[in-house]
Amino acid sequence: MAGNSKAKLGIGVIGCGNISMTYLRNAALFAGVELRACADISADAAALRAREYGIRALSVDQLLADPEVDLVLNLTVPAVHFDVTMSALSADKHVFTEKPLATSAADGRILVAEAKRRGLRLGSAPDTFLGAAGRRARRLMDEGAIGRPVSGTAFMMGRGMEHWHPNPQFYYQPGGGPVFDMGPYYLTMMVNLLGPVVRVMAMATKGQEERLITADGPFKNTRFKVGTPTNILSLLEFQSGATVNFGASWDVFRHSNHPIELHGTEGSLRLPDPDTFGGTVSLSEHGADWRDFESDGELYGAKNWPFDSPDRANYRMLGVADLARGLQEGRPSRASGELALHVLEIMEAILLSGESRQLVRIDTQFTPPSRLNEDEARSFLA
Secondary structure, eight states: OTTOTTOOEEEEEEOOSHHHHHHHHHGGGBTTEEEEEEEOSSHHHHHHHHHHHTOEEOOHHHHHHOTTOOEEEEOSOGGGHHHHHHHHHHTTOEEEEOSOSOSSHHHHHHHHHHHHHHTOOEEESOOGGGSHHHHHHHHHHHTTTTOSEEEEEEEEEOOOSTTTOSSOGGGGSTTOHHHHHHHHHHHHHHHHHHOOEEEEEEEEEOSOSEEEOOSSSTTTTOEEEOOSOSEEEEEEEETTSOEEEEEEESOOSOOOOOSEEEEESSEEEEEOOTTSSOOOEEEEETTOOOEEEOOTTSTTTSOOBSSSSOOBOOOTTHHHHHHHHHHHHTOOOSSBHHHHHHHHHHHHHHHHHHHHOSOEEOOOOOOOOOOOOHHHHHHTBO
């Protein structure tokens, strides 16, 4: 494909759960990719998605051997991200995986090294930082709108899952928790804006030793034990010298903290929820009133999800489109394995520091992705 600007990257999806519907639907938006096949541990689930999107339903082994599949889109549960991604790389397929890259930094390093050894592309969600709000924030930061970044705050807080999810137990076990489940969105956005993290300090607790499931389903009104911290406060030191307080909690009923605020020598920047592609970015220069930059009319910022009554921007597949273009042009992908590995190491360090009460250094080094400009973002469209 690298030598043919008109070729499309053939996509094979492994994992046909709820998240797959967003990727499969959004694939039609982009010129450089084409759905070819899907597979799932449940043949019925794969058959359903195949019928809905006009692609072939295969077994996992058949998909990995299929010559029409250039890239495996790994939408399985986090516990098997490593195994599925390694199998795809071993089959000489490029890979884009849902977050996190793996459940440990050690496994993440193996995947990045294997992809590099084979000359393959490895990418990972989240790609939300490439959306309208993320691009606006990056442009303002690159233009020096807040001067030299000095400090910031980031908060992901809520009640958890048991009040709406019928089977929430896995969210509260090792490899889950608010840091691994939602942290990738916040940390990826901050690393994109501020560069790499070099040191982490944290404190971590459990708000409750047991949780009561109140959502409708087979486990309603039953309790389960919590196996991972659910309330974490951390301090991140960036290579640039900026420091950011990052809090992640599933023990909060209501709060007024903004998702991300960054403060510099010339002003302050406020960002929306980084789990979406849109929202309002606000800038205060030298303490002036906030100036709002809306995303609704911007590329990859218009509300399109849920399909029947959209209330947010959801353009998952944008990172895959960028990977495909990077292959054509011989440039690095933005939602890369290297970026995902750095974020994975930060998350692991937060939990390790929370347990040991010691400062933890971050070993991975990487160059932050280049800014996605508007013309290039538009050129991805079909």
